[in-house]
Amino acid sequence: MPIILDGKSFAKETEALIAERVERFKTVTGRVPRLATILVGDDPSSATYVKMKGNACARVGMLSLKVEMGRDTATEELLGRIKELNDDPLTDGILLQHPVPKQIDERAAFEAISIDKDVDGVTCLGFGLMSMGCAAYGSATPAGIMRLLDRYEIPIEGRHAVVVGRSPILGKPMAMMLLNRNATVTVCHSKTADLPKIIKQADIVVGAVGKPEFIQAEWIKEGAVAVDAGYHVGGVGDIDLKNAAQKTSAYTPVPGGVGPMTISTLILQTMRAAEKTAGIADKQ
Ligand code: NAP
Numbered sequence: 001m002p003i004i005l006d007g008k009s010f011a012k013e014t015e016a017l018i019a020e021r022v023e024r025f026k027t028v029t030g031r032v033p034r035l036a037t038i039l040v041g042d043d044p045s046s047a048t049y050v051k052m053k054g055n056a057c058a059r060v061g062m063l064s065l066k067v068e069m070g071r072d073t074a075t076e077e078l079l080g081r082i083k084e085l086n087d088d089p090l091t092d093g094i095l096l097q098h099p100v101p102k103q104i105d106e107r108a109a110f111e112a113i114s115i116d117k118d119v120d121g122v123t124c125l126g127f128g129l130m131s132m133g134c135a136a137y138g139s140a141t142p143a144g145i146m147r148l149l150d151r152y153e154i155p156i157e158g159r160h161a162v163v164v165g166r167s168p169i170l171g172k173p174m175a176m177m178l179l180n181r182n183a184t185v186t187v188c189h190s191k192t193a194d195l196p197k198i199i200k201q202a203d204i205v206v207g208a209v210g211k212p213e214f215i216q217a218e219w220i221k222e223g224a225v226a227v228d229a230g231y232h233v234g235g236v237g238d239i240d241l242k243n244a245a246q247k248t249s250a251y252t253p254v255p256g257g258v259g260p261m262t263i264s265t266l267i268l269q270t271m272r273a274a275e276k277t278a279g280i281a282d283k284q
Pocket of ligand 1: 141164165166167168169170171188189190191192195207208209210211229230231238258259262263
C-alpha cells in the first residue's frame with residue numbers, strides 16, 4: 001500500500017506550533033506578527049487564494065493586512081505600495097499574489113519586495129541565496145513539498161527526481177531544493193522531447209504542469225514517489241492519481257497534499273521573518 005503524504009494533517013500540526021510561537025512573540029515584543037497580502041485585480045481564483053492565506057493567519061493568531069488594488073493599477077503604483085510595506089515595521093512578510101494583470105511588470109514588482117520580507121521566496125536574490133544553500137525563505141510551494149517529504153522520511157539523496165514544469169515559483173525552485181539535497185534532478189518543460197520516457201526513470205516525480213491529469217499512470221515507474229502540485233476544477237491535480245496512486249510507494253493526495261503545505265509554509269516563514277526582526281532565535 002502506498003504511503004499517503006498527508007499535507008492537510010501536517011499543515012494542521014504546523015499551525016498549532018506556529019500559534020504557540022505567535023503567543024511567545026506577543027509576550028516578548030508586545031505586538032502581533034503580520035503578513036501583508038497584495039491582490040491586484042479581480043481574478044476569482046487569486047481572491048480565493050488570498051482569502052485562504054488570510055484565514056490561515058487568523059487561525060494561528062497572526063494578523064493579515066489585505067491590500068487590494070484595482071485591475072488598472074500601474075506598475076509604479078504597485079511598486080510604491082510595496083515600498084511602503086517594506087518600510088512598515090508592523091509588517092513582517094509580503095505576499096504578492098500571482099498572477100498580476102498584464103500591464104504590470106510582475107518581475108519588477110516581485111523584485112521590489114525587501115529580502116527580509118520575501119516570505120514567499122519570489123525575488124531573484126531569495127532564489128539565488130536558496131539555490132546556493134544560503135539562508136533564505138524558499139518559494140512556499142516547493143519548500144512545503146520538501147517539508148512534507150522530510151516529514152515522511154522519503155529518501156532524496158541519490159534519487160532521480162523529475163520535475164515537470166519550470167516556473168519561477170514552482171518548477172525551478174523545486175529543482176534547486178532537490179538538487180541541494182543531493183537528488184539527481186531532471187527538469188522537464190513544454191519543449192521536452194519524449195516526456196514519458198524521462199518520467200519513467202523517476203524515483204520522485206513532481207507534477208507542476210498546470211494541466212489536469214496530464215501525467216499518465218503508465219509513465220510512472222512502479223514504486224516511485226508522486227508529488228502532485230496541481231489543483232483543478234473537479235478536485236484533480238496534474239497527475240492522473242486515480243490510476244497512478246496504487247503503483248507508487250507514496251503520493252500526495254489532491255486535495256489535501258501540496259495545497260495545505262503551501263499555506264502553512266508561507267505562514268511559518270512569516271513567523272520566522274518576524275522572529276528574526278525581533279531577534280528571537282529561529283526554531284525553523
Ligand atoms: P505555470 O507557470 O503555468 O508553469 C507550467 C510549467 O509546465 C511550465 O514550465 C511549462 O513549460 C510546463 N508545461 C506546460 N505544458 C507542458 C507539457 N506539455 N509538457 C511538459 N511541460 C509542460 O504553472 P505553475 O504556476 O508553476 O503551476 C503549476 C501547477 O501547480 C498548476 O496546476 C498550479 O495550479 C499548481 N500550483 C499549486 C500551488 C499550491 O499551492 N498547491 C501553488 C502554485 C501552483 P514552459 O516553461 O516550456 O512553458
